[in-house]
Amino acid sequence: MGYLGRRQAKGILLEGLRHLEYRGYDSTGIATWEGTDFSVVRAVGHLDALIEKIGDLEICGTAGIGHTRWATHGAITEGNAHPHRSCDGKVVIVHNGVVENFLQIGTFLGAQNYRSSSETDSEVLANLIAYHCAKEDGAGGHSAFLEGVRRALLHVRGAYGIVAMHVDFPGEMVGARNSSPLILGIGDGEFFFSSDTAGFASHAKDAIFLNDGEMAHLVGGDFSICTLSRERVEAARRAVEWREALVEKNGYAHFMLKEIYEQPTTLRNAMRGRFSPDGSGTHFGGLQMSTRELLQIDRIVFCACGSARFACAIGEYLIERIARIPVEVEYASEFRYRNAPLDKNTLVVAVSQSGETIDTLSALLEAKRKGFRVMAITNGVGSSIAREADGGIYQHAGPEIGVAATKTFTSQVCLMAMLAIHLGRLRDLSCEDGTEMVDALQRLPSLVEEALELDDAVRSVAEKYAHCDHMFFLGRQSMFPVAMEGALKLKEVAYVHADGYAAAEMKHGPIALIGKDCPAFFLACDGRMLEKIQSNVQEVRARGARIVVAVCGDDRGVSSVADDVLILPRSHDITQALISTIAVQLFAYHMGVLRGCNVDCPRNLAKSVTVE
Ligand code: F6R
Numbered sequence: 001m002g003y004l005g006r007r008q009a010k011g012i013l014l015e016g017l018r019h020l021e022y023r024g025y026d027s028t029g030i031a032t033w034e035g036t037d038f039s040v041v042r043a044v045g046h047l048d049a050l051i052e053k054i055g056d057l058e059i060c061g062t063a064g065i066g067h068t069r070w071a072t073h074g075a076i077t078e079g080n081a082h083p084h085r086s087c088d089g090k091v092v093i094v095h096n097g098v099v100e101n102f103l104q105i106g107t108f109l110g111a112q113n114y115r116s117s118s119e120t121d122s123e124v125l126a127n128l129i130a131y132h133c134a135k136e137d138g139a140g141g142h143s144a145f146l147e148g149v150r151r152a153l154l155h156v157r158g159a160y161g162i163v164a165m166h167v168d169f170p171g172e173m174v175g176a177r178n179s180s181p182l183i184l185g186i187g188d189g190e191f192f193f194s195s196d197t198a199g200f201a202s203h204a205k206d207a208i209f210l211n212d213g214e215m216a217h218l219v220g221g222d223f224s225i226c227t228l229s230r231e232r233v234e235a236a237r238r239a240v241e242w243r244e245a246l247v248e249k250n251g252y253a254h255f256m257l258k259e260i261y262e263q264p265t266t267l268r269n270a271m272r273g274r275f276s277p278d279g280s281g282t283h284f285g286g287l288q289m290s291t292r293e294l295l296q297i298d299r300i301v302f303c304a305c306g307s308a309r310f311a312c313a314i315g316e317y318l319i320e321r322i323a324r325i326p327v328e329v330e331y332a333s334e335f336r337y338r339n340a341p342l343d344k345n346t347l348v349v350a351v352s353q354s355g356e357t358i359d360t361l362s363a364l365l366e367a368k369r370k371g372f373r374v375m376a377i378t379n380g381v382g383s384s385i386a387r388e389a390d391g392g393i394y395q396h397a398g399p400e401i402g403v404a405a406t407k408t409f410t411s412q413v414c415l416m417a418m419l420a421i422h423l424g425r426l427r428d429l430s431c432e433d434g435t436e437m438v439d440a441l442q443r444l445p446s447l448v449e450e451a452l453e454l455d456d457a458v459r460s461v462a463e464k465y466a467h468c469d470h471m472f473f474l475g476r477q478s479m480f481p482v483a484m485e486g487a488l489k490l491k492e493v494a495y496v497h498a499d500g501y502a503a504a505e506m507k508h509g510p511i512a513l514i515g516k517d518c519p520a521f522f523l524a525c526d527g528r529m530l531e532k533i534q535s536n537v538q539e540v541r542a543r544g545a546r547i548v549v550a551v552c553g554d555d556r557g558v559s560s561v562a563d564d565v566l567i568l569p570r571s572h573d574i575t576q577a578l579i580s581t582i583a584v585q586l587f588a589y590h591m592g593v594l595r596g597c598n599v600d601c602p603r604n605l606a607k608s609v610t611v612e
Contacts, residue, residue, distance in 0.1 A: 001066040001094070001199050002163035004173045004218045005190025009033075009064030010054070016192070016199035017047055017066050022255070022401040023196070024606035025068035027081035030054075031092040032061035033170055038092050042081035046601070063173060065163045065193075067094035070606040073102070074119025084123040086130030087115050090167045093129065095122035096195055097159030097180035098611045105155060121158075128152040129164055142230070145169040146217045149176060153215075153228055159358060159610060163193045169219075176215040176228075180610040181356050181384060184208045184216045184223065185240065191218050196608070197240055198399065206237040209382050238382060254593070255600045256402035256493065260585050261452060263407050264445035267578075269396040270411040271441060274418060280434035281425035282418040287375065288391030294426055297347045300325055301340075303332040303363035304351040305609070307405040307488060308412060312351050313481035314577045315416030322437070322574070323423035333359035333612065336366050348374045353400060353408035354608045355383020362612070364388055377415055379408050393419070402600045403607045404492045406585050409485065410448075413578045417441060420574070440572030444579075450569040451582040458583060461548055461564045462590035465519055471496055472510065473584065474503040474540075475523035476533055478577040482523050486584030493592035493599040503536035511543060519546040521587070522558070525568060525580045530556040537561050550583040552576065 001016040003009045009032045017028060028050040029042030039059050043050040047068070067082035074080040082094045099105065102121035105128055109115070114127040133148030142150075145166045153160070153176055161180035165173055175182050175193040185192030185204030192200035193216070197207050210216060213228050214235075225233040252258035274282050287294070300319060302312035309329060316327040330340070332350070336359065342348070348367035352360045355378035364374050364385060376385045376392035379400065386392060395411040418441065425434050465471070471490060473483035484500030491498050501510055503522065514520065520540045524533045534557060541547055541561055549555070549562040553570035566583050570576075592599040 002193030004063045009061050010059045013064050013066035019198040023608050024403045025070050026076040027069045029081045029083050030066040031083040032059055032064035034061045042078050044078050065094045072611050073121045080118045080120050084126045086126040088130050091126050091130040093126040093164040096161040099125055099156050100158035145172050149174045161195050173218040177210045178212045182210045201240050204240050207240045208235040256589055259402050259407045263410050264449045266397040266407040266411050267414050267445045270414045279438050280431045282422045284393050286391050296345050298345040300327045301348050302329045303335050305332050305357050305359050307409045308351045310481040310485040311409055311412035314413050314478050317478040318417050318420040322420040332363040335363045348372050350385050351377045352385050353379040355380025355385040356608045358610050361385050403605050410578050417574045437574050440575050444575050447569045447571050451579050458586040459590045466594035470518040471498045472520040473500040476503050476529040477526045479523035479526050482577050482580045489588035492602050493588050494595050503533055514540055514543045514545045516544045521548045523580050524549050524558045525552045525576050534558050
C-alpha cells in the first residue's frame with residue numbers, strides 16, 4: 001500500500017491493509033512521513049498486532065506506505081517485516097516479489113558500505129535505491145529520486161511490486177512493477193498504490209494497472225508514468241468498483257462459509273448470457289477466436305496451480321469426452337521450464353482465480369513467446385494474466401476473501417463444462433445432447449442449493465473425524481480431481497495430512513498407510529463407475545479404515561459398507577463433479593473450525609502467489 005494526499009495516511013494504510021488481509025501474510029508494518037523523518041512501525045503476526053503496537057503512538061503524516069509480508073527470504077520476525085529502510089536512513093520501501101540476484105547486489109553494496117540488517121532481499125533493494133539516489137544530481141529534468149529508483153531497478157533480476165519514499169524528496173512517491181502487480185489509485189487530490197484495487201477501492205475513483213517495467217511517480221499533486229527506459233506512458237484509467245457487501249461476512253461465521261454458500265449465485269453469474277439462443281450450446285464473448293480457428297484446435301494444454309489445476313483436471317475429462325480434443329493439464333511451474341513440444345494447433349489455457357499467480361503467468365508468457373495462442377480463465381478482471389492472454393473467459397465470481405479457493409473453483413469447473421459444450425457443438429456433439437447438457441447446467445445452481453442443505457449432516461460427520469491427522473480422498477474418473485481438491489482443502493484449512501488419489505491406485509502403494517487412524521472419504525457419485533468403486537471401498541475397509549462416502553441417487557450398495565454416508569443430489573454426468581465438491585468443501589470447513597484453525601487465513605498460505 002502507498003498513500004499520498006491531504007488526509008492522515010495511517011488510517012488509510014491500515015484500512016487498505018485490512019482489505020488485503022485475505023491475500024495471506026505473517027507480519028505487517030507501516031511507515032509515514034512525519035515532516036522531518038519517517039515513522040516506521042512493524043509487527044509479527046496479523047494486523048491487530050500492528051494496531052496494538054501502534055496504540056497511542058502519534059503516527060502522523062499525509063504520506064505513507066504499508067505492507068503485509070508473506071515470508072520468502074528470512075524468518076517471520078519484526079526485523080524482516082516491511083517497510084525496510086536503507087542503512088543511510090534515506091529510503092523506505094515496501095516490496096512484493098523476489099529479487100533473485102540479491103546476493104550479488106548485497107555484495108556490491110557491502111563494498112560501498114551499504115549493509116543490510118535483515119535477512120531479506122527487500123532491504124537490499126532499499127539500499128540499492130539509496131545508493132543510486134545518492135549518486136544522482138537531478139540533471140536531465142527527471143526527479144533525482146525517480147532516476148535513482150530507475151537506475152536501481154535496471155540492476156534487479158526477479159519480480160517486484162514496490163513503493164518507495166525518500167527523506168530528501170518528501171512530497172514524492174515512486175511505485176514500480178515487474179511480474180508482481182501494482183495499481184495506482186487516483187482519488188480527489190490524493191493517490192494510492194496497492195497490489196489489488198481492494199486496498200483503495202473505498203477511496204479512489206480511478207485506477208491504472210501498471211505494466212511490467214513501468215514506474216509511477218507522484219509529485220506536486222500529480223502523477224506520471226514512464227518505463228525503465230524513460231519513455232513516457234499514457235496509461236488508460238479504469239473506474240474502480242467498490243462492492244462493500246462482497247468483502248463483508250454478512251452474518252456468516254467465516255468468509256469461507258459465506259463463499260461456499262454464494263456458489264449458486266456465482267454459478268449463475270458464470271453462466272449468465274453464455275447460452276446460445278436455441279438452448280443447445282454455449283458461447284463466450286471474449287475468446288477472440290473465429291469458428292474456423294476454434295475448429296483448428298487439435299490439442300489443449302491447461303496450465304495452472306493448486307485448486308485451479310484440479311478444475312482443469314475436471315475440464316480434461318469433460319473436454320475429451322464431449323469435444324473429443326486431447327487435453328493435458330500441466331503444473332504451470334513445471335511447464336514453464338520443461339520446454340514441452342507443442343504443435344501449431346495447440347491452444348494453451350492459463351487458469352487462475354487471481355490472475356496474478358506468477359507461475360501461471362510465466363507459463364502463459366512462455367507459450368506466447370513461442371508464438372502459441374493463449375487463453376485465460378480467470379476471476380481477476382484486469383489482472384496480469386487477463387491482460388497478457390489473447391482472449392479468455394471471466395469467471396464473474398466476485399472477490400474471494402477466504403484464502404482457500406471455493407466459489408472460484410466451482411465457477412472454473414462450470415466454465416470447463418461450458419467450454420467443452422462450446423467446442424463439442426462445433427464438432428460432433430449433437431443438438432440433442434447439447435440441449436441435455438445445457439439443461440443440466442441451468443439446473444446446477446438449484447442442485448448446489450440442495451447440496452448445501454447437507455451442511456449440518458457434514459458437520460456431524462466431521463465431528464467424528466476431527467481428531468484424525470491423516471485422511472485419504474478417493475474417486476474415479478471426474479471424481480478423482482474432486483478427491484484431490486478435497487484433500488487440498490483439508491490440508492489447507494484443517495492442517496490434516498490428506499491425499500487425493502484415483503481410487504484404484506490405492507493398492508499400488510498408498511494402501512500401506514490405511515488403518516484405523518487413517519480414514520478414507522470416497523467420492524462415489526460417478527454412476528458408471530459404482531461397481532468398480534465399491535470394490536475399492538471394500539479393499540480399504542478390509543484393512544480397518546473407517547469410510548465416509550458421498551453418493552447420489554442409486555449407489556448400488558456402496559453406502560451399505562460405509563461408516564458415514566452423505567447423500568448428494570443426483571445430476572447429469574457433466575455437473576456431478578461440481579456438486580460433489582460441495583461435500584468436500586463443507587467437510588474441510590467444519591474440520592478446520594472443529595480443530596480450532598483459522599479457516600479464512602490458514603497459516604503459511606497466501607491468496608495471491610506472486611513468487612515462483
Ligand atoms: C487452494 C488455493 C490455491 C490456488 C493456487 C492458484 O485453495 O487457493 O491452491 O488455487 O494458489 O491460485 P490462482 O487460482 O490464483 O492462480
